[in-house]
Amino acid sequence: MRKKRERKVFEEIEVLDAGAKGKTIAKAPDGRVIFLSNAVPGDVVDIKTTKKRKAFYEGVATHFHQLSDKRVAAECQHFGVCGGCKWQHMGYEHQLHYKEKEVTNNLQRIGHLELPEVSPILGCKNHYFYRNKMEFSFSDSRWLTEEEINSDKQITDKLALGFHIPGMWDKILDIEMCHLQKAPSNAIRLEIKSFAIEKGITFFNPRKQQGTLRTLMIRTSSTNEVMVLLQIFEDNEIQRNLLLDHLQHKFPEITSLLYVINTKQNDTIYDQKICCYSGNDHIYEEMEGLRFKITAKSFYQTNSEQAYELYKIVRKFAALTGKELVYDLYTGTGTIAQFVSKNAKKVIGIEAVVDAVTAARENAVLNAINNTEYYAGDMKNIFSSEFINKNGTPDIIITDPPRDGMHKDVVNQILKIAPAKVVYVSCNSATQARDLELMKNKYRIEKTQAVDMFPQTHHVENVVLLKLRSQ
Secondary structure (H helix, E strand, O other): OOOOOOOOEEEEEEEEEEOHHHOEEEEOOOOOEEEEOOOOOOOEEEEEEEEEOOOEEEEEEEEEEEOOOOEOOOOOOOEOOEOOOOOOOEOHHHHHHHHHHHHHHHHHHHOOOOOOOOEEEEOOOOOOOOEOEEEEEEEOOOOOOHHHHHOOOOOOOOOEEEEEOOOOOOOEEEOOOOOOEOOOHHHHHHHHHHHHHHHOOOEOEOOOOEOOEEEEEEEEOOOOOEEEEEEEOOOOHHHHHHHHHHHHHHOOOEEEEEEEEOOOOOOOOOOOOOEEEEEOOEEEEEEOOEEEEEEOOOOOOOOHHHHHHHHHHHHHHHOOOOOOEEEEEOOOOOHHHHHHHHHOOEEEEEEOOHHHHHHHHHHHHHOOOOOEEEEEOOHHHHOOHHHHHHHOOOOEEEEOOOOOOOOHHHHHHHHHHOOOEEEEEEOOHHHHHHHHHHHOOOEEEEEEEEEOOOOOOOOOEEEEEEEEOOO
16 A cells, blocks of 8 residues: 655744745745745745655645734635635735746746846736636536535535636536626626526536536626626526526626537537627727727637736837838737737738637728738748748737747747847746747847736736847
C-alpha cells in the first residue's frame, strides 16, 4: 500500500507578497516558498501544506495570529468557496499594487527587458457589477458545505444554478447573489431557478448526461439591452416555452431571448444553432459613437467601461496621424480596428474565428467605416510574406493575442517586416514578456501601461509600445 504523504505544519509565518494566479507567498523555515490561496500579504498565520515540490510548497492558512492591514471585509457571501473573486478580502488599492508589480516583474524577470519609467496602473471606476457577460451552470446535485455534509439533517434542496467549484467539472455552487453583473442579472437567474423548480423542469447532471436545463448566459450592454440564452440538453417543448414565456412576461427589459438545444457531452455553443425566441438575436454595445453588434457567440471585452479606457491607451500609444497603414492582429470582431480607424489611412484586421470576422465586417458597415478590411485564418499561416506583398507593409502593428501569446512564426514575421511601432496588448504579461524578449534586439520598450479590467481578481491587462531601434 502506498504510504500517504505527511502534510507539514508551519506556525506563525508572515505572508510576504502576492504572486501569479492570485496566490499569496510566504517562506517556510527550510527556505522554500509557500503558495497560499486564503491569505493576504501581512497576515501572520499557521500553514498546513497540501503539496510539496522541490522548490516550493502549496498550502492553506489554518489559523490567523495577526490580520493584515491590507484586509477588508469581503462583499460576497460566497467568497472563499466560489473561485471567481479571489481578492475580495484585499483592499482595492493593494490589488492594484500587486497587479502592477506582477506585470513589471514578468517583463523584467521572464523577458529580461529594460523598462522605461512604468506608467501607474489604471484602476477601474466600478469595483463591482462591472461584467457585461456571465455564464451559470445548472446541477441536480449541488456542492454541499462541510456543515451540510456533517449534519444529521437530510438534504432535500440539491438543485443549483451557479458556478463550478474550482477544479471540479461536475460540482456547482448555488449562487444567491453575485456582485459582478448589474441588474437584472441576479433577479433573472433566481427567477429561472424558482420557476423551474415550481414547474418540475429538471436540472442537468453532467455525470449521467441527463436533465433539461444545462447552462444560462446573461449579457448586459452599455446601451441597457439584455440578452438571455438558455442552453437545454433534453428538450421538452412545452416546458421550454413555458419557461421562456414566463421570462418574457416577467422581464420585459430582455431584448434578446434565446435558446440552444445542445446534446453534446460538452456545453460549448460555438458549433450549435442559436434559436431566437423573442426580440432580436443580438444586442448592441456603444463606444465613442461606434456601435458593435453582439451575438450570443461574439467575443467582446467583458468590462465595457474599462474596455473604452484600454482602447484609448492603445490609440494614444499608436499616435496615428491619418497616413498610416495599420495591421490589427487577432482583431476579433474588429473593435480596436474600428476604434483607431478614423486616425489611420487604412486598418487591416486578421482573426482566426470566421464568425468574428463576419461580425467585424458587419460592424464596419453599421458604423459607416470604409477604411478597414478583415481576413480570416490561422494567424501563423495567413500573416505571411505573400499576404504582406498583397496588402502592403504596415507602418504600425497592433496585436492583442489570446492568453498563450503570439506564435513564434508571428513574432518572426513582425521582426521581418520591422514596422516603426508595435502596440502589444496582453491579458497575460508572462507570455507577453516571452514574446517581447524575442523582439528586444530590434525593438525598445517606449511605454508600458497596466490596466485593471477585473477588480477583485488577480487578472490584469498590459499595453506596451515598442519602437524600432535605429539601425
